Amino acid sequence: MSTSSTGPVVRTFGVEEEFLLLDPRTAVNLPLAAEVAGRLPPPLRDRSRPEFRPSMMEMVTDVCTSTEELSQQLRAGRGAAAEAARQAGAALIAVGATPVAEADPQTAAATDLRFRAITDHYGPIARDPALCGCHVHVGVADPDLAVEICTRLRADLPLLQALTANSPLSLGTDTGYASWRCVQLRRWPTVGPWPHLRSTTEFERTVAALVASGDMMDDSMVLWWARPSRSFPTVEIRAADVCPDPDDTVLLAALVRALVDTAAHTPAPAVPDVLVNAAHGSAARYGMSGTLLDAHTGRARPAWDLVGALVDRITPALRRHHDVETVTAGLHRIHRDGTGAERQRRLLAEGLSIPRTLARVSGTQ
Template structure:
């Protein structure tokens, strides 16, 4: 990501019309298909991938986690095709080593092996953060939207903060932990609050402000190093993108793509607002954190906090406002039909958390996880 002599507004004006790129990183659990406990077989599963798909896989924090990444895409249907290819190949590789690939946001039953993967960085994280680094595995997905200028990316992250709780609610897909219903739609969202460098990004004035804040957090020990900037939205450290990290991994590729389309539209809308010198909404930090906690607890089954009014709203009313807010960007990228159709399916069938609970009530948790494993590679 570059730094330019242009102001963020000037860079934003240059990006007002072009299609923004989008890419996705998805984290999956490998589960043993009888006990449904986490299976520490990621290395073997990666080795079983075809060579071209192995290049899209990444080593993750836990040996029960397999991450797959998409190429850079411009069209949502192109993205969906690559995600389905990734999931199909990863699912076959998992089965070949005796596991099932499951798109679920939190360890649903248990993780017998709580050691981190043996890399220098992961060992350092485990030493620094202690027991929380040995919590059972959690899986999300990260949307990267192309923003080639770092100063602009920081302003975009400021602007999209009020809408990220809505994305978190849409993607709630982890109601179970230790074999029981937690009462939360996204246990991943709740469990990650134990990590001091996760959560909503602070409001940042500039790249220099970003570096100062990160330096202060490293100096206090809250962050081990600058790589521990794990906020829900951040300028990527590796790519010329804004990275949105708030979501539980999607039960199906189709649902992941809906959220990727909304994320891209949020970024494009923020760029348009910056280009027009419109000031972003800056919600109070305590309400921003409250909005995320409520989204993780309730999903779409109740109310969400509207950070424009500081009042609760029916969840689907706020989702409707989100679509209206980013509507021009959805139209510009040609994404409205796919996003609206996907949201209609979600409204009819519920979030991943809703569907897991219904399946568990009907068939027990093992039956729910078997159905989710099937949906992971076919949906």
């Protein structure tokens, strides 16, 4: 972490959130992203981004320094997008995977050359139902340090995935997984844990080899759970489902910032790829509802014990960024109310329909 004459410099951060546009009555995906974006007020239209599916909408924050600032931007973005969706006849839903059906399986390839190239390269995989994640960027100016941080975080990201699990449904039924998004994404060749890389030279050499193999279309398709951003001097963490509530997103962002800040000063643990992959599989299946594989030790532990150990380790960074209370309150809320997947299952068990359940969990009803 950089310092100045007045003390430590706070690491900046920002968030990208992806949402589904669903039929309020049937929860079937609606390809209305262009219309909804056009209905946003001009200041917030600049914070929307076209996505791979016309039934998806992305809203981004500006660069922030505090969780209070981040929370305000997230709420403003979600509120404006939800109202624009309502005007277009859709519901803006924060859920990680298509819950019922993608009525129009086409991508946005017709209007975007890059999306067309992705669809041509990856074929049927690119036509899978839409998925929505939450990506957190944390400022890291040194490119080599950014690569090192991605390597040092490999064993920690499964727990963030479990905390944000918010996609139990597919084809209108419960999949048995807390995060079906993470299961579905395994079909993509270059989605998953960051490899054990130690420098930008090694990173660039690895990417070039994957492009040469055909597994990666080009260097824009580095889609690992962690990566140095191509556009900003940041580390981008991509393992989370989109969170059901802005407060959950703020919690995730605070945890990610503290993890990145801690990893900037901590040697990379030697964690075998097989354990990292298994830990992500455990997180996708169970979320926070039981035990999870601890990739650091190779042993199963109660999920909330892993949270306690993580918080103990990153507390100095949380204190530096004045985020201890935010994280404590956020974790208490998830422990009490459940993850997004647990909230959906609880409402469905009470007899709510899928559309009403998704609207309730996303705060749009």
